[in-house]
Amino acid sequence: METPIIYNGVPWFDDERHTVNAHGASIIEDGGRYWLIGERKTDDGNGFGGFACYSSDDLAHWHFERIILAPQTEETSLLGPRRIGSRAKVLRNPNTGKYVLLARTDNKKHTDPITCVAVSDTINGEYQLLGAFEYEEAPLRKGDLGLFQEEDGTAYAVFCEGDIYRLSDDYTSAAELVVKGMAPGSSSPVLTKIDGTYFALFSGKTAWDSNENYYYSAPQISGPWTAQGTFAPEGTRTWNSQCSYVFPLKVANGSTVPVYIGDRWSYPHQASAASLVILPLAVSGTSLSIPEYWPAWDPRSASQVLLSGHLIPAKLNSNHVGEEIRLPFDIDGEGRVVILGSSSCHGGYANVEITDSRGIPVLSQPFTFYAPTRYNGAMFIGPLLGTGDYQLSVRVLDEGSVFHAKDGTKLGSEDTKVVVSGVRTLNSADYR
Template identity: 50%
Template sequence: MLINGVPWFDDRGRTVNAHGACLLEENGRYYLFGEYKSDDENRFAGFSCYSSPDLVNWRFERIVLPPQAGGLMGPGRIGERVKVMKCPSTGTYVMYMHSDDLHYTDPHICVATSETIDGEYTFAGPLTFQGEPIHRWDLGSFQDDDGTGYLLIHEGDIYRLSQDYLVAEEQVARQIARGGESPAMLKHDGTYFLMFSHKTSWESNDNFHLSAPALEGPWTYQGVFAPDGSLTCNSQCTFAFTLRTGSGPVHMYMGDRWSFPRQASAATYVWLPLHAENDRLSIPQYWGAWDPATGRPAELMGNEAGLDFSSDEPGQGIDIPFTGTRVALIGQSRPDGSYARVEITDANGAAVTSGYVTFYSKVPDHGYRYVSPSLPAGDFVLTISVLGEPSEWSNKHGERFGSVGTRLSLDRVLVIE
């Protein structure tokens, strides 16, 4: 099952690190492309590619676009919002990205290509429109039923791409979503839906959407699509994908739970089914876990025990012995929550896995906070402790965002034998 809001682990036991992502399906396998974040600073460390047969078990393929020796994706640059489409006319995989300097004052939309979906992409430079580079930032991509490719831009600009996907040929919509960023699009029964986030830096907000009978419009504002006040289930939209399930197609919202500064280790994902009806989208309810094969909610099953641990004292923690193959922690994220360190040791005291999780969210949420990777059956001890480091940042205007404390709050543990 797919579990939201917890770190996912790949075939190496490492955290799946693919943010601002997109998803493609090819030959029965899903390919996830995203920003390969670091925990030290917000700089371009590469774009990653993972693959999966089921959206649950992930294999690390490679860094498909590493930092370049110089130029727009070289040292001292930011790389964000990577999107990949396969061009029907050439068979080439075309990658789009936002490049910028570390102060977000030199934005470019750039392009790279590869002959294979998971190969190393060759950086080609800025994407152009009417012969000039596109100096914009947040972007999305959309491929229509006839194979035509489109580039989506913050504030609601839409460009039709050339037949080879390497040039923006026509601007088909302009400024239809003032104040919107992180665009994502899907099509249902001939209606186009376009989702946006408001601009609140790494913080979540109530994302909104528009609908139209054609990409040229007219576009109609449809309001929020997740429960009002939930801050889009404490996430920000990044992509929309349509799953093929045994009961029919299921549109899937893909969102990020950013966690600055520990983006590599503690930032997570929220993927949920989207309902389309009467020219509107909705996520009626947040599911902590669900089955992508059916599009229905699910729960981890195991031996459950109560915990009563809450602390904001740095270094204070709790040891949880367990026997089994997997363990899950359930607790509260909240405005005064922040990072915790998690370590699992075996019967000999040797470290098996370790990492960080976050207990911060602007809107309080009770649910899964950590689910371990699968382990060989045995006796283990999970230790979780308060890191004492708040999740906090400032936007480009100097406004402070993030946690107002460093609390860790747990009330249950679930052991899978």
């Protein structure tokens, strides 16, 4: 088995070599396994394909379980044909034994947010949509949400603008408004507790672009909540990500490390090119930070991994549609191919294709060279490959990551440039 390594900012692949497609995600440890739950996106915009569940023994190798809550066919359903879902979070209720899913539902213009609730007997089962998540017998219309569970089973939901609600005993409704309007203008809320201190993380509203996420701290869930500023170095736009979840990782020495999960969106190719940024958090009292970016790290020790491997010379710096590089590479044992390059505000999409020695395609999909802040490193890391000879191609597409804010402002790529600086092959012996 390949060494378990978490790769940041590149698409992941499951054990069938399909892109892991779960966004607005959370990771839960349950029954001796890790479970990744998030929204399934289409690759032609922001289409909603249901909420997906993946499982893993080591946080690095993932198996697709199923769509646990699919789009509904009924026009009146909160997840009906004219609506979408996002921000799914799941908790196990200790009183009922049920797994409870809360998510945002909305129309396709994002102007009618309603929180929904669904339940299942197993974490990876088919969830039954119960309807709207209510407070005082009225549906909550709050937008993005996050969930948090205390050690005693008491659970809370946090929403945009910083509203926090205590959940009912069965988690299917809100019992009490605990905090009102902590973070005006916020999005993508996360609520957690680390070493007795409560933290609430938020992003700003910049459509699919990342921004400088920020946080609040409090000695108890009801407050007082104190604004603490950003938690990643200024100018990194939270390492080009949007906060989604914080989970406690138990490492080999017995300690627990809080780990940040953030989305790196890639509109319109959310299914193939969007990725996750997962990094350990540094916490001291009310101070929380992600001081540095690790392209790869070992979840067993929460330590950075340096990737060496065999470097194959390859150069491409172009925005000319169809221009490409082609080169052979080989894998000894098990390994992966890595495309090195640069991302920036001028970056666009390229298509990567891997074929085996018989010319049979192993993989073909778009990936991105766009980022609002410049980065040099791995642009793409392929799925696990067996021993053999392969052919790699990278071809410039006539497309950039272009989208608009709600006020109509154009955001995203300023060009369609693809910048490749080299290719590496990684075998198990190349991790150090």
